[in-house]
Amino acid sequence: MENFSNSIIIPEDLPEIETKTFDLLDKKYLKILFLWIIIFILFLTGAFTTFLILFDEKIPTSILIIIISILALIIAYSILITVFGFPKKGYLVREKDLSYQKGLIYYKLITVPFNRIQHVEVNQGILAKIFKLSSVKVYTAGGNASDLSIPGLPVEIAQNLKSFLSAKISEHE
C-alpha cells in the first residue's frame, strides 16, 4: 500500500523474508505424520465399532452411511492436507532471526529474533526416535503463542541448530 510509507520511514533495502528459500523438513517426517494418521484412523474405527456393539437398538442404515461418510471425509481431508501441506512446512535461519512456516489452508509464518530467545530445547518423541528425527523448540518471554517449534529435523541438524542458537543467545546476554 503506497500510503503506508507515509507514516513510517522504511529504511531502504529492508530485508524481506523470501518464503521460497525456506529449508524443507526431512522427508522421513512425512512418514511420521502418516503413522499418526493411521493411529488416528485405528482409534476412530475402534471407537466406532465399540459404539456399534454397545449400542442396543438398531441404527438406521441412512444414519450409518452419513456417519461413515463423514469419518471417511475427515480421513481423506487429513491425508490430503498432510501430503500437500508438507512442502509448505519449512524453516529459515537468517543472520538475526529464525522463522518457521506451515499450512496449506491456514498459512502461518512466525519469526523470532535471536535477541528475544530465552532458551532452546531439542525434543524427540517415540516415533521420531525410530526415524532418528528431533524437533527444536525455541522459547521466548512471550508465552506459548510466541514460542516456535520446528519438527522433523535429522538429529544432527537439530543439535547443530541448537548449539548455533545457544551461541547466539549468549551473544546477546
Added chain:
Amino acid sequence: MNNIDLTKPSRQSIKGLIFIFFQSIRQAVRMFWALVVVLVIQKNLMDNKLIIGISLLAILALLIVHSVLFYLNFFFYVEKGEFILKKGYLRKKILTIPIDRIQSVNTKQNLIQQMLDVVALEIDTAGTAGKELKIHALEKPFANALHDLLSKEKTVNISSEEQKGNTIIDTKEKLILKLTPIDLLKIGISQNHFRTGLIILAFGFQIFNQVQDVFEEKAEEYSNEFVLFMSNSNWALITFLLVFFLVISIGFSLFRTLLKYYDFKLLKKEETYLVESGLINKRNVIVPHNKIQELNWETGPIKRQFGIYNLVFKQAVSGQNAKAKLVDAPGCLTQHLELLKTDLFGEDKLLETKRFYSNNYYFRRLWILYGWLPMILATPFFYSEWLFYGGAFFWLLASAGYCYLILKKHYFKINNDQIRISSGAISHKWKQMELYKIQSVEFRQTIFQKRRSLASLSLMNASGSMTIPYIDEKMAKQIYDYLLYRTEISEKRWM
C-alpha cells in the same frame, strides 16, 4: 528491630503461624464443604455425636501440626545477590531467584493479615516459579527492609547500566489518580453488566445443581412449578424479571467495584507506578516503567458519558497467573490517560498518523461466524416453528450491526517506534506498545484471504499478543519485515 539481617535464614513472623492455620482451615473447608453438606443432610450419620467430635478434633490436630511444621520449615534469605526461599517438610523445596531477575515486589494484606498486623510479600519473576514466591506473614518493618533490599539492588543495577546524565531524581511520590466514592459509583454503573449477569447466572446454576443433587425430588417439583409459572406469565412479568436481573447485576458490580477499588490511589515515584486499593483485601503493587509491555485503555457507552477510561498496565507474565499481573486503573479521566501515555511513550506522535482499517472482507467473515453459522446450526431444530424465521431474521440483522461496529473500530496506527491498535464493538479498546518490546511476529493467511490478497498479523510481546486482522497482504509483509528489523537492531532491554 533496627538490626534486620536479611543474609541469615529467617522465618516468618510468629503471628504467621496463626495465619497459616487459618489458611489451611480455609483450604480444608473449600475442599470438603460439599461433602460436609451431604453428611449433614443424611441425618443418620449425624446421630453419632462422638464420632463426629473425634473426627473434628483429629482434623483440627492435623491442621495444627501441618501449620507448625510448615512454619518451622519456611525460611528465606538473601545470599550472593540471590533471594533464597526454602519450604516444605514432606517434600522440601528450595527456590532461588537472582535478584536482578525479580520483576516486582508487591505487598498485600487481607482481613486476617490486617488483624494480625502483618503483610504478605509477593515476588514476581519472569519465570514460572512466580506464584510460589510468596511469604504470607511478615512484620511490617521486616517486610519494608526486604522490599527495599530487593528493589534497591534493582535500581542500582539499572542506574549503573544506563547512566545517561539523568541526574534529577524525583524521589517524592506524586499522586496521579485517586478515586472518590463518587468515582467508584460511576465505575460500578459503567461495568459490563451483561458479563456480570452471566457470572451470576453461572454461579447460580452451580449452586442450583449442587442443591439439586441433595434435594432431588423437591427440585423437580419446584422446577415444574417454575415452568408452569413461566408459561402462564405475560410480557410484563418477563420485563419485571429483566429489570430485577439488571438491578442485581448493577448491585453486584457496585459491590465488587467497592471491594476492589476502595481508596484507590495511583502514585508515581521516580520511574515506577504504585497502586494501592482494596477494602478487605488491600493490595499494594509496584509497576516499574520498563516492565510495562503494553498499555491498554478502554471506554464504553456509559463510560463515555462519564468521560472515564479503564486503563491497564500489562506487564511481562509467565503464562499461569496472567490475570494476577494485570494492574488496572479504572476511572481515568482524559487528562490522566494523556499524562500516563506521555509518561510511557513520550509525546503522542501517533495522533496525526493515518488510520489503517481492516478490510471490509473482515466484516463478511465476522458476520458468517456470528450471524449465519449459529442460525444455520439452529435451523434443524426449529425449522417447523414460524417464530424461528422471524427470530433468525432479527438475529442476522442484529449480528450484522454488531459486526459493522467491530469493523469500524478495527484500525491501527504505526510510526517508527510505536504501534497503536484499536478494536472493540460496543466498547472501544486501544492497545499501544513500543516496537522494540516485540518478542516474535506472526503472519497468517487463509486461502480465502489469499484470493483477496489479505492477511492478518500478530505481534507478540511478553505480556500477550496484539492482532491486526485482514489488512492488505503487501502492507502486512512490509510491517512484518519492519518490525523484525526494528527489534533486531534494538539495543534496549525489553524489561
